[in-house]
Amino acid sequence: MSIWVDVARASAALNVVVLFVLSAIWARNYLTFRSKHAIGLLVFGVFLLAENALALYMYIVDPTLSGWFATDVPVIAWRLMMLLHVFETVGLAFLAWITID
Amino acid sequence: MEAVLWYVLTGTRGGENRVRILRTIEEQPRNANQLAESLDLDYKTVRHHLDVLMDNDVVQRSGDDYGAVYLPSPRCRANWETVETIIERID
Numbered sequence: 001m002s003i004w005v006d007v008a009r010a011s012a013a014l015n016v017v018v019l020f021v022l023s024a025i026w027a028r029n030y031l032t033f034r035s036k037h038a039i040g041l042l043v044f045g046v047f048l049l050a051e052n053a054l055a056l057y058m059y060i061v062d063p064t065l066s067g068w069f070a071t072d073v074p075v076i077a078w079r080l081m082m083l084l085h086v087f088e089t090v091g092l093a094f095l096a097w098i099t100i101d
Numbered sequence: 102m103e104a105v106l107w108y109v110l111t112g113t114r115g116g117e118n119r120v121r122i123l124r125t126i127e128e129q130p131r132n133a134n135q136l137a138e139s140l141d142l143d144y145k146t147v148r149h150h151l152d153v154l155m156d157n158d159v160v161q162r163s164g165d166d167y168g169a170v171y172l173p174s175p176r177c178r179a180n181w182e183t184v185e186t187i188i189e190r191i192d
Binding site: 032099101 | 108111112113117
């Protein structure tokens with residue numbers, strides 16, 4: 001397959017890592033402050049984490065889907081999916097920068 | 102300003118220490134060195150938090166570069182109820 005597949009998988013994996021770190025910070029702050037602000041960020045983080053983990057599962061782990069994604073999905077679809085994941089990575093990198101700061 | 106306070110104080114990794122700094126300088130304006138000592142934090146950490154708080158107009162600096170003291174900004178004082186709500190949640 002093409003490089004798009006690898007980039008999509010790599011950025012989905014990176015998103016999972018970044019979201020895990022951010023969610024851990026927000027969860028800890030929620031336990032400290034019990035603020036709706038912290039819980040709001042935590043809910044956002046957890047669901048986006050679930051989305052990226054599910055994407056990774058479909059791309060790499062699931063026996064049927066991963067085979068299908070690896071062989072039958074046309075390049076144009078992979079390019080667009082890669083874009084979605086990369087946009088998300090850039091957005092999350094920015095969010096991580098201001099949250100960890 | 103309320104949203105800024107909630108985010109800067111409860112949404113970030115350094116939030117708890119920023120709350121402690123704010124509480125301390127509200128009692129009495131202090132410089133970074135004094136803050137580091139009374140809160141038992143690294144001087145650089147305190148400077149970093151003060152920079153973020155200044156960036157967001159939560160605190161302001163009075164005096165010259167060296168030994169300048171920090172105090173809550175007017176905007177922060179106008180919303181001090183919010184800060185108090187946040188402070189109460191730590192204790």
